[in-house]
């Protein structure tokens with residue numbers, strides 16, 4: 001495949017899809033508390049997307065994924081499968097990753113939540129992961145290269161002695177969930193694809209408290225965990241490159 005540049009009419013549709021995905025994260029926050037299952041959180045999101053938004057949850061049946069959202073708790077890096085058996089407890093940290101399809105276009109975004117009082121070391125990991133995302137976004141403009149984005153994320157994460165996950169990356173997005181290019185969260189400045197107006201892609205760094213190495217569940221074929229079972233954190237936005245800068249299509253009210 002190759003990079004599909006979007007017209008302004010297509011970016012307008014992605015703006016709509018992005019806004020809907022962001023709204024799901026805004027909606028679900030009040031439901032995140034000790035005692036609720038990740039399966040229940042998924043069901044609330046699923047219903048909201050289908051019934052309130054008239055949209056489609058992209059993960060459901062994507063390459064056989066069984067639920068509408070990915071919910072990744074503590075040492076789960078990404079692609080956690082929501083389950084009625086996974087009950088949140090005080091001190092947990094979790095990522096909820098929402099992708100919706102509206103009018104043929106995808107919006108993909110994720111955010112970290114705390115359950116009650118998370119320990120300071122967990123909060124620090126979550127904060128630095130978010131800083132990595134926004135440093136990547138700030139570097140995204142025409143003329144910059146993907147290696148610039150990867151490098152700035154890697155440098156900030158590693159300055160805090162966190163492991164930057166390499167097996168999973170950001171991606172072009174549009175009519176397809178995952179398009180070219182791959183957006184690595186590590187790299188060398190001045191290398192890789194040069195950004196130009198009309199590109200739409202995600203940035204979604206995953207930072208591990210310990211080693212960067214991951215393990216893929218052989219049980220379900222989806223759940224990715226840290227090898228050392230220490231915590232992991234991830235944040236994701238979908239962005240569009242414009243003349244002179246970029247636009248975050250999945251920005252939430254709390255971030256404005």
Ligand code: MF3
Pocket residue numbers: 058059060062063065069070079097098099108202204236
């Ligand atoms: N939303 C994830 C991403 O950021 C992809 C999830 S694929 C699924 O790219 F099948 F697990 F849903």
Ligand code: CO
Pocket residue numbers: 108170171202204236
């Ligand atoms: Co994504």
Ligand code: CO
Pocket residue numbers: 097098099108109110236
């Ligand atoms: Co996502």
